[in-house]
Amino acid sequence: MSATPRSVDCVVVGGGPAGLAVARTASRHGVRVMLIDENAELGGQYYRQMPAGFRAAGGGPLGKESVEGRRLIDEVRTLGVELCLDAVVWGIFDQRTVAVATREATSLIDAETLVLAPGAYDRPVPFPGWTLPGVLTAGGAQNLMKGYRVLPGRRVLVAGSGPLLLVVAHYLLHGGARVVAICEASPMRQLWRYAHRLLPHLDFVQQGYRYRKEIKDAGVPFLTGHVIRRALGNGEVTGAVVSRCDDDWAPIGGSEQSFDVDTVVAGYGFVSSLELSRLAGCEHRWEPALGGWVPARNREMESTVPGVFIVGDGAGVAGSAVALEEGHVAGLAVAGRFGRLAGREYSREASRARGRLLHLAGFRRVMDELYRFGPGLYSLADRDTTLCRCEEVTAAEALEAVREGATHVNEVKAWTRVGMGRCQGRMCGPALAHLIARATGRPVTDAGVFTPRPPAKPVPLAALAHESH
C-alpha cells in the first residue's frame, strides 16, 4: 500500500447516468473530477454502449438509450474529466480513501469529496432450477441484447415484475426470438384508479401502451398475478413451470402451467448496490419501495458521512431520469464545497432540479404501488434450492442454522458459509434475510445485512502485488 495517496477534489465511482451527471455538473463548475468505472466504456447499464467496432444498423429500439448516453459521455470526456476505466473500487478506508485496482495495479486515492453512484442489480430470487444455465436476469438479458446484439435464446419465458419485462420482451421480439409468455407477478387490477395520477406522465404511459400492444399483436400471453415456479432441465434449461400467485406473490398450488423453453429471464425488480456506502460507514435505512436498505441522505444527496454523496439507483432504485437529476444536485453541492458556485446560483439551480425530482417522484409512487414487491416470492425456494450460488448452500442448510438459534444474516454466514463466496453475498443476502424473517416471525430488518469487507470485489493477486501512483 502506498504511504501517501494521491489527492483528488472529487472522485465519482460509477459511470452510469448518475455518475456521469455528477461529473458533468461538477467539472463544468471547475472542480477536478476523477470518474471510475468497472467497464471499459462509460454508460453503466442503462446507457450501455456497444463495443468499439460495432455500429447500429437498421434503426430499431435497441440503440435509443445508448444514443442519449453517447451525448452525455462525449460531453464528460470533452470537459476533461479524468477517467479511470476497467477499474474496480475494492475498498474505502477512513471514509474517503478509495482503493482502486486496474488489471495490472492497485492504488489509493484521497477523495476530498466522494460521490458513489454504484447503481443497482436485479433482485436475486431463488427458485428451483434458478442456477441452471439458460436462466438469466432481466438486466443480464438486456445487456446481452443492447450491448452485444446477441439473443439469450430462441424460446424464452419472461417472468418478474415491472416495466422492464415489457422492454426485455420487446427486444427479444425485435431480435426474432419467440416469447412464450410474460409472467407479471403484480395482479395489475383496477388500473383506472391510477389514471389521474398518471396524467402528468403521459409519455411514459404511451410508451408502456405501445409495448403492451406489440406484445399482444405478437400473440404473447401476458399473465398477470403469475410467478415462475421452477426452471426444468438437466445441464441447461429445457422447460419452465409457472403458477398463479397471491397478492403477496406467494405461489398458489394447483395452478401450475408448463412451457417448453430454452431460456428463462427473471426480473423481480432491483436492489441497490450498498457495499461501497457501507464500507464508507454511511448509515442505511429500510425503504421497501426503493428496493430495501438504502443509504440515508440529506437534500444535497450527502450521506451521514460528511463529504460522501450517494446518487442514482445505488441510493434507492428509482430509474435513470431520477439518477440524472440526483447527480446534477450532488454535482452542484460539490461545486459549492469548493467555492465554485455562488450561493444564489446554487440555490436557483438546485431548486430547479428538486422541482423536477418532485415531478418524477409522482410517477415513481404510482409504479411503486402498481408493482409493490411481494415477499411471498421468497417461498418459491424448496428445501433443496441453492440459496448461496457461490458456496452452494441450500435453503434447508440456512434454515437449519436458524433453527439452531441464528437470527442475523452474519450468524447464518458464520455457521453455513452462506454469503462467504466471490459475490460477497450480493446474490443470497436479500433472500436470506427474508428466509430468516419468515422462520423467526420477526421483521426482516432484524435479520440485518452482511457486513461488507474489502475487497468488495475479487481483485487479481497480480494487481494487489503491484502499486502505482
Add this chain to the structure above:
Amino acid sequence: MTQGDLRMTATAERGRALTMLVDGGELTASEGESIAATLLASGRRLTRWTARTGEPRGYFCGMGICQDCLVTVDGLPNVRACMTPVRDGMRVETQRGLGEWGAGQ
C-alpha cells in the same frame, strides 16, 4: 445447446472476425464481444461446473456481480466471461470447480 447463431445481425454491424479456442475447438467471435456474448451466440450456455456439487453454471447477472460465468482464460482461472473481451487466439476453458492454474495450456 440452442441451435445456430444467436447474433442479432440485422441490428448492428459487428467488429472484425477473430478466432478463439474454446475447450480446444475453434470458435469465431467478433472483436469487441465479451467471452460470454461469443459463447452464448453459439448456443454455449455452460461456463463452469461448481466445486462442491459439480452443478453446471452459466451467464446469470451479465454485469460482473454474480461471479457465476467464470471461465479459465489462457490458463488463468476465475475470469468473468461477461466482463472480459475476446482476443484473437484466446484460449477459453470451461472451468471445473475452483479451476486450475495453467489448464488448457
